[in-house]
Amino acid sequence: MDALMLNPWAALVRPNLPRLLWLMLGYLSWSSLFLYALEQASGLAAMQIGLLPTALGTAIMALPCLPVIVLTWYSVVKRRWLRDPELRARIESHGMYAALPWWQWPLINLSVTLLMTCVTHPLWIEVIGLLDLWGCASPDFYRLPNSLTVGGFGQAVALAFDMIFVRQQHERMRAATAQRQLAQAQLQRLQAQMEPHMLFNTLANLHALIETEPAKAQDMLAHLIDHLRANLSASRHGQVSLTDEMKHVQDYLALMQVRMGDRLRVRLSVPNDMGDVTLPPMLIQPLVENAIKHGLDPLPIGGELHISAQRQGQVMTITVQDTGAGLHTMMPTTADPGGFGLDCVRERLHTCYGEQARFSITAAPQGGTIATLQLPTTLPATPHTEPHTA
Numbered sequence: 001m002d003a004l005m006l007n008p009w010a011a012l013v014r015p016n017l018p019r020l021l022w023l024m025l026g027y028l029s030w031s032s033l034f035l036y037a038l039e040q041a042s043g044l045a046a047m048q049i050g051l052l053p054t055a056l057g058t059a060i061m062a063l064p065c066l067p068v069i070v071l072t073w074y075s076v077v078k079r080r081w082l083r084d085p086e087l088r089a090r091i092e093s094h095g096m097y098a099a100l101p102w103w104q105w106p107l108i109n110l111s112v113t114l115l116m117t118c119v120t121h122p123l124w125i126e127v128i129g130l131l132d133l134w135g136c137a138s139p140d141f142y143r144l145p146n147s148l149t150v151g152g153f154g155q156a157v158a159l160a161f162d163m164i165f166v167r168q169q170h171e172r173m174r175a176a177t178a179q180r181q182l183a184q185a186q187l188q189r190l191q192a193q194m195e196p197h198m199l200f201n202t203l204a205n206l207h208a209l210i211e212t213e214p215a216k217a218q219d220m221l222a223h224l225i226d227h228l229r230a231n232l233s234a235s236r237h238g239q240v241s242l243t244d245e246m247k248h249v250q251d252y253l254a255l256m257q258v259r260m261g262d263r264l265r266v267r268l269s270v271p272n273d274m275g276d277v278t279l280p281p282m283l284i285q286p287l288v289e290n291a292i293k294h295g296l297d298p299l300p301i302g303g304e305l306h307i308s309a310q311r312q313g314q315v316m317t318i319t320v321q322d323t324g325a326g327l328h329t330m331m332p333t334t335a336d337p338g339g340f341g342l343d344c345v346r347e348r349l350h351t352c353y354g355e356q357a358r359f360s361i362t363a364a365p366q367g368g369t370i371a372t373l374q375l376p377t378t379l380p381a382t383p384h385t386e387p388h389t390a
Helices: 008-042 053-064 065-083 085-094 102-131 144-212 214-234 242-262 285-296 340-356
Strands: 264-270 303-312 315-322 357-363 371-374
Touching: 008 053, 008 065, 008 085, 008 144, 008 303, 008 371, 053 065, 053 102, 065 102, 085 144, 102 144, 102 264, 102 285, 144 214, 144 340, 214 371, 242 264, 242 285, 242 303, 285 303, 285 315, 285 371, 340 357
Parallel strands: 264 303
Antiparallel strands: 303 315, 315 371, 357 371
């Protein structure tokens, strides 16, 4: 990347400013209270300067240190950051303290702190005198060595705590990124397994039509090409809108319509205001494929397939209902029918939503089967990656 296109100030300083401002506020508050407590605990009249002069002195001597430290660090790191992509990646991954060896940070902090304290200590003494805030305390007691000791110790403690905080913060960020990447890899693996399953079933149907009804076979092949092209685009994204997902489902239904003709009757009930709701790609199609294969196709007269969606608050319910052969034809020995496509649906729901999503298959009261998905209207920021047993 051209160095002229990079903005080192925006990349190095701006993201750290909120944390550094809170650090400065905490340092000033802690230092003022700590020094005031020492005054009170000493019992020495010469030290009883009071909380306000103590806080004023801490502000005068400590406030300039942090901006100068940041500017010193920025001037040291800027040129290397512009030239070295590895340094940019390291700072992005591990934070500002990864820009320099660990021993250089105490050196910069202590050098700046001691230098600024030498400059600001006389100013503090002068301000306290002008405001007549000494009271019964002795100005001779508050000498430069005392300020240097307190300032250097305070900056060393603040630096240590901030380095630990930044390290832990970026470790959490890297862990969350790794978790998202793992979940995405799991989703892609499941999707890669599911697509050949659908393709195998479709090609088997296509093979049966080539000799008996070649015109239908050509039409079916054209729909298959369109369907695969759309799925290829969807597979490159971790989520799709409900509108796009339903378009993919309709492409698949067009394939089945060529083969089944009037035996397949489809009814869609998806409100227009739900079109922008997002969900993982190819989540509804396996339910549709299962309903056609096990419910409608075995019947000579076929039947109706009803796909509906509704939203209640932050929960979306998607239902795929058929008037086909019924639940017992899929797996006669169990009330929880499964299969490769449905297992993939369960795994993908668990990977994306954890326990926030529900999937069930039940017998319809008038015959046929109802497959129901209940899931949040938005995908969680951090997908679930724990093992799942269907």
